[in-house]
Amino acid sequence: MIELENVAYGYGAKGDAPLLRDLSLTLAPGSFHFLTGPSGAGKTTFLKLCYGALKPTQGQLRLFGDDVAAMPRDGIALVRRRIGVVHQDCKFLDHLPVIDNIALPLTVSGQVMEDQQGNLDDLLTWVGLGARAHAFPPELSGGERQRAALARALILSPEVILADEPTGNVDWEMSQRLLHLLIALNGMGKTVMIATHDLMLIRAAKAQVQARVLRLSGGVLQAAGADL
Numbered sequence: 220m221i222e223l224e225n226v227a228y229g230y231g232a233k234g235d236a237p238l239l240r241d242l243s244l245t246l247a248p249g250s251f252h253f254l255t256g257p258s259g260a261g262k263t264t265f266l267k268l269c270y271g272a273l274k275p276t277q278g279q280l281r282l283f284g285d286d287v288a289a290m291p292r293d294g295i296a297l298v299r300r301r302i303g304v305v306h307q308d309c310k311f312l313d314h315l316p317v318i319d320n321i322a323l324p325l326t327v328s329g330q331v332m333e334d335q336q337g338n339l340d341d342l343l344t345w346v347g348l349g350a351r352a353h354a355f356p357p358e359l360s361g362g363e364r365q366r367a368a369l370a371r372a373l374i375l376s377p378e379v380i381l382a383d384e385p386t387g388n389v390d391w392e393m394s395q396r397l398l399h400l401l402i403a404l405n406g407m408g409k410t411v412m413i414a415t416h417d418l419m420l421i422r423a424a425k426a427q428v429q430a431r432v433l434r435l436s437g438g439v440l441q442a443a444g445a446d447l
């Protein structure tokens with residue numbers, strides 16, 4: 220689904236040492252991965268590569284079998300509909316109610332919101348926001364925002380879900396609730412990758428799902444230690 224082969228990426232000028240290097244990884248259908256590592260190690264950058272927002276400066280990245288380097292811009296846009304992203308800072312349009320924010324990817328992809336009303340309602344109920352559909356983003360708690368961000372990432376029924384610190388600003392109980400949603404999605408066959416600092420969350424997940432834990436450090440990707 221997502222395959223990296225000796226990928227490197229750097230934000231700096233050509234010739235500068237890259238931030239990430241020698242990345243080789245396959246996210247197989249239905250797999251569950253955690254990505255951990257110190258702040259600034261490049262976890263968000265790694266996820267951006269995985270959803271085609273950045274192109275490798277070296278190596279090969281294939282999304283659903285197609286080489287990103289050779290993909291035209293509209294090809295990348297199509298592939299990105301198959302990957303749901305929960306961003307670290309989950310931005311919303313504050314003047315639109317939650318339900319319209321979640322429906323935005325439908326509108327952008329040319330679908331009629333009314334045709335999807337049933338799906339939208341089901342999705343909001345599934346993430347536990349049925350009663351908050353008409354609230355405005357500034358009225359949401361941290362946990363509600365994260366669940367709204369997850370719902371928005373799911374509205375186009377992606378095969379892959381990439382979540383960047385989805386439990387960053389919530390308490391342990393809400394972290395568990397979000398984790399359960401992500402594990403349930405994996406149980407439905409979706410491929411999941413979560414970038415997180417939260418080692419407790421990883422340990423809790425490993426008791427419930429077969430997850431591979433990777434660590435980014437010093438620019439390279441390694442299997443995490445046996446304690447995880």
Ligand SMILES: Nc1ncnc2c1ncn2[C@@H]1O[C@H](COP(=O)(O)OP(=O)(O)OP(=O)(O)O)[C@@H](O)[C@H]1O
Pocket residue numbers: 230238256257258259260261262263264265
């Ligand atoms: N658009 C950009 N231009 C230049 N440098 C960037 C850009 N985005 C990120 N960086 C730098 O790349 C490095 C890795 O950033 P990244 O956000 O990927 O790390 P991270 O592991 O996700 O960090 P955190 O855990 O703090 O969120 C940092 O030094 C950051 O300043």
